Amino acid sequence: xxxxxxxxxxxxxxxxxxxxxxxxxxxxxxxxxxxxxxxxxxxxxxxxxxxxxxxxxxxxxxxxxxxxxxxxxxxxxxxxxxxxxxxxxxxxxxxxxxxxxxxxxxxxxxxxxxxxxxxxxxxxxxxxxxxxxxxxxxxxxxxxxxxx
Ligand code: HEM
Numbered sequence: 001x002x003x004x005x006x007x008x009x010x011x012x013x014x015x016x017x018x019x020x021x022x023x024x025x026x027x028x029x030x031x032x033x034x035x036x037x038x039x040x041x042x043x044x045x046x047x048x049x050x051x052x053x054x055x056x057x058x059x060x061x062x063x064x065x066x067x068x069x070x071x072x073x074x075x076x077x078x079x080x081x082x083x084x085x086x087x088x089x090x091x092x093x094x095x096x097x098x099x100x101x102x103x104x105x106x107x108x109x110x111x112x113x114x115x116x117x118x119x120x121x122x123x124x125x126x127x128x129x130x131x132x133x134x135x136x137x138x139x140x141x142x143x144x145x146x147x148x
Contacts, residue, residue: 012074019073022120023113026065029072032121033064036107046099049092071124082128083135094137097129 006014037057041047054060066077086092101122108121 015074019120022116024072024117024120026069028111028113028117029068030065032107032111033061033068035111036104037061037064039103039107040100043099043103046096046103049089049096052091053089071128072121082132086132086136087140089136092136094133097133101125101129 037050037060040050041057063078063080066075067080067082069075070078104125105118105122108118112118112121
């Protein structure tokens with residue numbers, strides 16, 4: 001049996017080609033991020049949670065465009081640390097992630113250049129949401145139970 005070994009560079013090129021073929025580019029990501037956070041800021045429950053922490057949306061929005069560019073197009077533009085940024089938030093419940101994902105899905109559906117873009121973004125958003133929830137709600141409890 002022969003295995004096809006692909007370099008990280010080849011793998012990245014394939015992901016980028018697939019995303020580009022679906023119509024995902026910087027302009028789409030920019031539109032998605034602007035529209036999504038416009039809706040989040042107007043959201044009855046999530047709006048105040050973001051407003052409490054974010055003073056300068058002109059700083060947050062470019063960061064989120066870099067984040068989605070890295071996630072969807074593997075450009076490596078984002079180099080922040082989402083886990084500690086969320087662990088320090090107060091007043092966030094596990095259920096808020098379902099609200100977040102609901103707004104995100106509606107926005108992706110509204111703007112997607114092709115239908116495949118919806119599952120492409122949702123798979124990634126859901127995976128990241130799970131790991132953030134684990135870091136925010138499950139790991140601190142495990143750590144505490146080990147200490148007592
Ligand atoms: C209920 C769900 C969520 C809430 C309330 C929330 C809230 C926030 C807030 C307030 C910040 C700003 C933190 C700061 O500047 O100090 C932030 C940053 C961020 N969020 Fe979320 N978030 C949620 C879910 C998500 C999800 C599901 C993703 C990814 C799919 C995500 C990705 C990010 C990223 C990448 C940053 C920037 C972190 C950094 O480098 O500073 N968030 N979030």
